Amino acid sequence: MNACVDPVVGKILAGWRYDISSLAPEMCGDYEAHLVVCERCHSRQRLHRAVDISLIVLASVSAGVFLLAFGVIHHLEPRHALILELMALGGFVLSALIWLIVAVATPAPTTMVDIARFGARQVHDRLPAEIRDRLPEELRMKLTGS
Numbered sequence: 001m002n003a004c005v006d007p008v009v010g011k012i013l014a015g016w017r018y019d020i021s022s023l024a025p026e027m028c029g030d031y032e033a034h035l036v037v038c039e040r041c042h043s044r045q046r047l048h049r050a051v052d053i054s055l056i057v058l059a060s061v062s063a064g065v066f067l068l069a070f071g072v073i074h075h076l077e078p079r080h081a082l083i084l085e086l087m088a089l090g091g092f093v094l095s096a097l098i099w100l101i102v103a104v105a106t107p108a109p110t111t112m113v114d115i116a117r118f119g120a121r122q123v124h125d126r127l128p129a130e131i132r133d134r135l136p137e138e139l140r141m142k143l144t145g146s
């Protein structure tokens with residue numbers, strides 16, 4: 001792997017887990033420029049965002065599975081149903097807590113919104129022109145930014 005082109009800036013970015021989304025726009029410029037020219041920091045930033053998104057997806061799936069388990073236990077009513085239901089609810093609460101922590105402490109939600117907007121823009125660009133023209137003006141503005 002290539003070395004960082006500016007280790008001082010690279011260390012600062014590493015300390016922030018390569019998240020500059022909460023910085024003021026006038027402070028972002030240098031860091032954004034560094035992320036453009038430095039291959040190492042850019043790949044680290046992508047890795048960290050992938051970890052954030054994986055955590056939030058995993059917590060969502062986990063919460064869903066615990067909720068499903070609760071539903072199944074409630075429906076089938078096996079022996080010790082109350083203990084099993086409480087365990088399933090505990091797992092759901094823990095998963096929801098982890099989801100909330102990841103959503104608040106990392107830029108995963110904004111990253112996911114950016115990915116969704118990028119996907120919507122690609123779908124919009126592939127639409128036939130007559131359908132594209134029928135879309136409301138404000139929706140088109142949100143998708144294309146112009």
Ligand SMILES: [Zn+2]
Pocket residue numbers: 004005006007009010034038039040041042
């Ligand atoms: Zn760097």
